[in-house]
Amino acid sequence: MSKETTRNKILFAASDVFCEKGFDKTRVRDICAIADVNVAAVNYHFGDKQNLFYRVLALWMEEFVEKADLQKRMDTKTTPEEKFREYIYAELGSLCVYNDPEGLTLNRVRLILQELTAEDHKPEVFECHKELEQKVIYPVIKELISPCEDPEVIHNACIAATSMTTHYFLMAMDDPKFALQTIEDLDFSTDFLTTFALGGLKAIKEKCHV
Structure with a gap:
């Protein structure tokens, strides 16, 4: 899987979860479960939950x-x-x-x-x-x-x-x-x-x- 594909999977999964739960109630592992990636992939592409939220x-x-x-x-x-x-x-x-x-x-x-x-x-x-x-x-x-x-x-x-x-x-x-x-x-x-x-x-x- 390419880096761009992984990044997009995380981004669109995060979009769904943040929209449903808001920032405070969203857990990175919930996003990872939907995107089928690990936490390290989120950190690699977005740094942390806050920066991922900004991008969403x-x-x-x-x-x-x-x-x-x-x-x-x-x-x-x-x-x-x-x-x-x-x-x-x-x-x-x-x-x-x-x-x-x-x-x-x-x-x-x-x-x-x-x-x-x-x-x-x-x-x-x-x-x-x-x-x-x-x-x-x-x-x-x-x-x-x-x-x-x-x-x-x-x-x-x-x-x-x-x-x-x-x-x-x-x-x-x-x-x-x-x-x-x-x-x-x-x-x-x-x-x-x-x-x-x-x-x-x-x-x-x-x-x-x-």
Whole structure:
């Protein structure tokens, strides 16, 4: 078995176990049993349980981008308003229980947010999501508040416009009724947040050009 094959077996086994049990309750030997490897193999490829967990978190974020096919979907839209809606739709899609009855995606989001807000979190783990926002949503926000060119205004507008979905995730983690049950729920929530955010961005644009 090649080193890369062994590494991937460990990584995908760890993804399943961490998602089910969380970091604290996961034991390395549980991962080894599923991956059919020994503890030495985990240490060789990832160093320790913490570093393996970091790599799993990065994998989940990478998979979200690939599964959502976000850039391609946004590229099919003509206006920045339509592109922004596609971004919100993809983000909220992780809250849909109709295509994820076991709530695996929500469990992943929960663990990502827990790590992101931890005092000793590792910033580089989340670089892929920062790169996604920089590449995908930043140009859209910039276009929506154009001709404003102030980097700080654009940055703050991006944070404000995209942070709304995080609150939805937090509510769904606290109370399952906030999870989206149907595609109609997804469309409604997407339209609501999009309308709300676009109104705020319009106000920022007007304020910058008084």
